[in-house]
Amino acid sequence: MRLSDPFRWVIENPGKVDAIAFGAAAAAVLLFSLGTGSIGWWTLFSVPMIAAGALCRMRPLAGVIVIGAIAVLHVLVNVPVVLGDVMTFYAMFCAIAYGPPLVHGIGLAAGMLGVLVQAGFWAIDALRSQYGGALEAMISFVGLMVIGTITIVAIWALANLQRARVRQLALTRDRAEQALREREQRTALAVADERARIAREMHDVVAHSLSVIIAQADGGRFVASQKPEKAAEVLGTIGETGRAALADMRSLLGVLRQEDETSFGPQPGPEMLPELTGRVSAAGLPVELEVDGALDDLPQALGLSLFRLVQEALTNVLKHAGPGSTAAVRIHRGTQELTVEVLDDGQGTDPSSDGQGHGLTGMQERMAVFGGTLQAGPLPSRGFRVRAVVPLTGSLAPHLDRSSHPPTSAHHFPGEPR
Secondary structure (H helix, E strand, O other): OOOHHHHHHHHHOHHHHHHHHHHHHHHHHHHHHHHHOOOOHHHHHHHHHHHOHHHHOOOHHHHHHHHHHHHHHHHHOOOOOOHHHHHHHHHHHHHHHHOOHHHHHHHHHHHHHHHHHHHHHHHHHHHHOOOOOHHHHHHHHHHHHHHHHHHHHHHHHHHHHHHHHHHHHHHHHHHHHHHHHHHHHHHHHHHHHHHHHHHHHHHHHHHHHHHHHHHHHHHHHHHHHHOHHHHHHHHHHHHHHHHHHHHHHHHHHHHHOOOOOOOOOOOOOHHHHHHHHHHHHHOOOOEEEEEEOOOOOOOHHHHHHHHHHHHHHHHHHHHHOOOOOOEEEEEEEOOOEEEEEEEEOOOOOOOOOOOOOOHHHHHHHHHHHOOOEEEEEEOOOOOEEEEEEEEOOOOOOOOOOHHHOOOOOOEEOOOOOO
């Protein structure tokens, strides 16, 4: 147990602490009276008044009623002062400091009533005394009322200070809890955003690599039957594609496992587009790559998104364009914007597709991050086109801020299955 644990328990369990403290004090008074043989009215009233102090903080109204009733009762039986009378001040303090406004008022009224009862008792006692009279009675009454009122006002001021402190502590605790909730919400949003990004990466890697492998395997069966010597080349392409996909998967899994010190190679970028198109061409889809303008100075995030967009678009061509199709990738780097087009001359829309894939959605999200737009759909005559336009003014800044480029709506042509 840490050293701070007992103090924390004391703070978090005020009812139990009061029960132990005032119960022990009441027991000590009772044992003292029994030991000295002075048990009587003084003990009979003091012990329950002290024990009732355990109610004051947690149930201030009950504490005021119990202690106030016992205080009035012992005066009625001609016992003006007992040790337990000090608890009347504590009960009033707790009623003002911890009670609601109604209990606050009741505690203050009970305190003034106690002062009035004591002043009245001693005034009547002065009248009855053979050495007293009306003047002595008035002096006793006024003096006790003044002293009692000053005492009540002092206790009221201290209780209000404690009330303000309790409110400030509650406000500080609420602010800390709110800050914790907001931090947890920000963390959850960041985690959801990162998971969405990784899901897009996983989709791009798996879908593209499997499409290439399936296309190679389908073609490999024909090659093996017609030209067995070419089968090794097909199997080599399948192996290279699988190894590249495995490397990308290990990199993504390293992010998920938070392996900060582990690196499985650089992220793909525009410089790897020739390798990508070559791999797709080897899978049986001839691809023409045209790049107009320099791409090596693009920010890493934009370069990665450019690569993934072309990869996903070519993957869709492999899956949906049909046999005998060709594709073209055209990238134009202007002064104000970057334009990427991926076209094919295939069947356009695959009738067997249910249109529920996430490829186009992932492309749209990638471009929206940079304030870009995406258009995708079948061409009027034959084939399919994916066209993305990204403004370069903000994307060339050292740090890309997603909030600085609000996502724009993507426009899709009719019949979007991919």
